[in-house]
Amino acid sequence: MKKIAILTTLVFAMFAANSSFAQTVVKKTTKKTTVVKKTTPAAGKVSAATLEEGKQLLAKNDCLSCHKEDVKIVGPAYKDVAKKYPATAVNYEKLTQKVIAGGSGVWGDVPMAAHPSVPPADVKKMVQYILSLK
Ligand code: HEC
Incomplete structure (x- = not known):
């Protein structure tokens, strides 16, 4: 009985670890990337x-x-x-x-x-x- 309990905990732990891993992957891929446009004037431009x-x-x-x-x-x-x-x-x-x-x-x-x-x-x-x- 003890063995089964340990095994279930292990499987559960693995599953938990796995799903949280999957979550981080999803988080990373859905993370928005904001593009910052730089408005530095072109080299030769003078006011x-x-x-x-x-x-x-x-x-x-x-x-x-x-x-x-x-x-x-x-x-x-x-x-x-x-x-x-x-x-x-x-x-x-x-x-x-x-x-x-x-x-x-x-x-x-x-x-x-x-x-x-x-x-x-x-x-x-x-x-x-x-x-x-x-
Ligand atoms: C005494 C006369 C004289 C005065 C004063 C003078 N220049 Fe010149 N400048 C020349 C001559 C001669 C050349 C051509 C030099 C050469 O062939 O390398 C020249 C060339 C230049 C060039 C082109 C340089 C190159 O390498 O192509 C610029 C820019 C220029 N001068 C700007 C000025 C400015 C700005 C002033 C005032 C602060 C001034 N110059 C005052 C005679 C003068």
Whole structure:
């Protein structure tokens, strides 16, 4: 008799374990997956306010004495610069460094003056404005 009792308990325990296992499986498979949509703006996207600021900074600094939007003077026309470089985060960074350091060789032998005292954040806005000119 004792054996049967043990056996029934065992079977019952197994059954219980089994059914609770089955339950967890059901729970897992019916669990809702919520998709979180990220609304981070695309890399090259710049707000209209930033572009306006960039435009004003070009006039405040010495940039317009060597550059015009659509004609080459000493430096290349900004529209030509925009044609050469797509408006991407990498190009914003690259051209910001170039404006700060100055240099020549990309558009000819005439060098651009260095701008070490202009804050990089300001230079970046100017570059963003330049690359928006299409
Ligand atoms: C003294 C004249 C001069 C001034 C001032 C000047 N630039 Fe330039 N800029 C140049 C020349 C020349 C080049 C072409 C350099 C080259 O061929 O590498 C150039 C090139 C550039 C380019 C393209 C760089 C490249 O590697 O393709 C950008 C962007 C630019 N200038 C932005 C500016 C901004 C912004 C300012 C003001 C903060 C400024 N420049 C002031 C003469 C000038």
